[in-house]
Amino acid sequence: MSKSKPKVLSMFSGCGGMDLGFHQNGYEIVWANDINEDACETYRHNIGDIRNENVSELEIPDIKDLDVLLSGFPCQSFSNAGNRKGVKEQRGILYKETLKFIEKLRPKIVMMENVRGLLSIKTEDGYLITEICNELSQLNYEVHFKLVNASDYGVPQNRLRVIIIALNKKEKLGSFRFPEPLSGMDLSLKNTILDIPENTPNQDQLLKLNPQAIYLGSFVPEGGSWKSIPYEVLPERLKKIRDDMAKYRWPNFYRRYHRDEIAGTVTAAFKPENAGVWHPIEDRVLSAREIARIQSFPDDFVFKGKSVKAIYEMIGNAVPPKLSYAFARTFLKILNGENCPEISEIRYFSTINFGKVPVRAKDAEVIFDPIMPKQLTLL
16 A cells, blocks of 8 residues: 555445445545435445535535546436336436546546446437446546346345446556455355344334334245235235236246345335345344444444434435445555456457447456447347
């Protein structure tokens, strides 16, 4: 490592999940912002100063020699759990604010994180992911992206996210490759949430559900789902779906994961019908601390908020710290000129096939090359 701490600027920081992984690796977070007041209170309590303002209304700070810019721009417009309006609404174009910051500050490395749905969002010219990569390339950045599963980096949760990495070509950096997946870890719920002491912060915070949800959830055994709920007690809307499962794409409501399973994706909405929010062996939903552990937050990271719902939301919206930790360690190496090991799963796309980027890019690292006329086909 260099004598001085690498400098990080963080946009759309939330409660600090992405930033925490860098903080733990010795980076100095020199600027951060988020519009959510509760998330900012949590960030200040655990990490440091943060601006509680709309990034669109902020003046871009004057930061010299910035090492890393982080951006977890809002995902609701791209998520399958959201409205999927994409760039047709204000939240869907906030990625442009990130590009403005990059254009002025010229950080050495950029890391963006978003939901899998980003890969399938279209613009007037093609796919949004292509447009973002093209913009970064025009700013003289080498651009990589990949659909990663957070569980590959020690997060006890199957959470697919798109990671975009851009390296400033004018800087003397080592070559980048996505961190290799870890192995040999027990990421089961049994090893994640069944040993939490009662006095652990946020462990006593439980989201209150409506009586119908609690009643229906009581029929679901460990490892089961709504298929175990008797047909006659289902509300009419669920009977309609049960009667024609193929039409509704075989949904798996009221999922209660087995203690030996890895948890599913933690969401901000925390809806008992659409997410696995039930404790595996107790007749209740998961606590805020249990959700935080599934997101890989340490127990000494305390969540603040005006309501339990607000705390659940900020945890669900966060980037898992163990995921960002893996990238922070890799960035330390390339900032010092070290090359990452070469890997075979590399694919390319370019402006030649603009608009033909695949909807999925799982298990392969993709590099944007503005002049390479190679077609990219990933299923």
